[in-house]
Amino acid sequence: MIDETTKTPLKVLSDEIAGPYMWIRESQLEEVTTRLDRHGVWYWVDSMSVSVDHEPASTVVNFGRNGKAAEIQRIMDEDQACTTPDSK
Amino acid sequence: MTLADEIQKLAGDVRDGLDEVWDLYLYTKGAWRATQRFARAGRNVEIHDRKTGLLLDAERLEHAAQHFLSVHLAQSVLVRLASHLEDWVFGLLNHWLIAFPRGIPFKEKKPIGLGEFLEIFDLNAILQAVVDRELNSLKYERPAIWFKYLDDRVGLGCPTPDQIEILTEIKAARDLVSHNRGIVNRVYLDKAGSKARFALGALYDVDEPYLLSSWTVIRDVVSAMETAAVAKVPKPAAERPLESPPDLH
Numbered sequence: 001m002i003d004e005t006t007k008t009p010l011k012v013l014s015d016e017i018a019g020p021y022m023w024i025r026e027s028q029l030e031e032v033t034t035r036l037d038r039h040g041v042w043y044w045v046d047s048m049s050v051s052v053d054h055e056p057a058s059t060v061v062n063f064g065r066n067g068k069a070a071e072i073q074r075i076m077d078e079d080q081a082c083t084t085p086d087s088k
Numbered sequence: 089m090t091l092a093d094e095i096q097k098l099a100g101d102v103r104d105g106l107d108e109v110w111d112l113y114l115y116t117k118g119a120w121r122a123t124q125r126f127a128r129a130g131r132n133v134e135i136h137d138r139k140t141g142l143l144l145d146a147e148r149l150e151h152a153a154q155h156f157l158s159v160h161l162a163q164s165v166l167v168r169l170a171s172h173l174e175d176w177v178f179g180l181l182n183h184w185l186i187a188f189p190r191g192i193p194f195k196e197k198k199p200i201g202l203g204e205f206l207e208i209f210d211l212n213a214i215l216q217a218v219v220d221r222e223l224n225s226l227k228y229e230r231p232a233i234w235f236k237y238l239d240d241r242v243g244l245g246c247p248t249p250d251q252i253e254i255l256t257e258i259k260a261a262r263d264l265v266s267h268n269r270g271i272v273n274r275v276y277l278d279k280a281g282s283k284a285r286f287a288l289g290a291l292y293d294v295d296e297p298y299l300l301s302s303w304t305v306i307r308d309v310v311s312a313m314e315t316a317a318v319a320k321v322p323k324p325a326a327e328r329p330l331e332s333p334p335d336l337h
Contacts, residue, residue, distance in 0.1 A: 017155050048117065064295060
C-alpha cells in the first residue's frame with residue numbers, strides 16, 4: 001500500500017518497547033483498517049490527527065506492545081508484491 | 089457545609105481532576121504528535137540540555153515519542169485515573185462515617201489508646217483518627233469489598249456489578265504497572281477475574297481506547313453515586329415531610 005504523503009510504500013515503524021506503529025493520511029484510514037481487519041490484526045487508531053502547515057491531516061495506527069512489526073509490514077506490502085517486476 | 093454539600097463538592101473536585109488528567113493525556117499526546125510531524129517533514133529542531141550537554145534533534149524526538157506516549161504517558165494517566173477513583177470512594181466514605189460514626193462496624197473492637205486520647209483530646213479529631221484508621225485498612229482490600237462496605241453503610245444501589253468488575257480490573261492494572269513493570273502476573277489475573285485483558289506473562293498495554301473507556305466509567309460511576317448518596321442524606325427536621333398529621337388538640 002502506498003503512503004499518500006510520501007508516495008512510497010507505507011512503512012511500519014517499530015519501537016522496541018512501545019511496539020509497532022504506522023503514520024497514515026487520514027484519507028487512507030478506511031483502506032488500511034479494512035485490510036488489517038481482514039487479517040485479524042489487533043490495532044487502535046489515535047483519536048487525534050495532526051496537520052502541519054495546512055497539509056492533509058495524518059494519524060497514527062498503533063499495534064500495541066505485543067504487535068508483530070514484520071507481519072504487519074508484510075500485510076501492508078501485499079499489493080506491492082503483486083506488482084513487482086518479478087511477479088509479472 | 090452540609091453532608092450533601094460536601095458530597096457534591098467532592099464529586100465536582102474528582103470530576104475536575106478526571107477531566108484534567110484526560111486533558112493532560114490529549115494535550116501531551118498532541119504536542120508529541122506535532123513534534124513527530126515536524127521531524128518527519130525534515131524540519132530542523134535542536135534542544136540543548138545545558139546541564140547534561142544532551143542535544144535532542146528531530147530524529148531523537150521522533151524515536152522517543154512513541155515510547156513515551158504509549159508506555160509512560162499512558163501508564164501515568166492510568167495510575168492517575170485509579171487515584172481519582174480511590175479519592176472519590178474513600179472521600180465519600182470519610183464524609184459519611186464522620187456524619188454517621190455509629191455505622192462503623194465492630195465498634196467494640198476498635199478502642200482508642202489512652203496515649204492517643206490524651207494526645208488528641210478533641211472529640212472530632214478522635215473521630216477523624218478512628219475513621220482514618222478504618223479507611224486505611226479498607227484501602228488494601230479489593231474494590232468489590234470497598235463497594236460492599238459502602239453499600240452496607242449507605243445502600244446506594246450503585247455501581248452495577250459489571251461496573252464494579254471493570255473498576256476492579258482498572259485498580260488491578262494500576263497495581264500491575266506500578267509494582268510489576270506491567271508484566272501480567274497471577275495476582276493481576278486473580279484480581280481482574282473475567283475482565284482480565286492479557287494472558288500471564290504478556291506486557292500490559294495501556295491503549296487509548298482502554299484509557300478512554302476507563303475515564304468514562306469512573307466519571308459515570310462518580311456521578312451516579314453522587315446522586316444516590318445525596319438522595320440518601322437525611323433531610324434536616326424542618327425539611328422532613330410530616331409522617332402523620334399534627335395533633336391539633
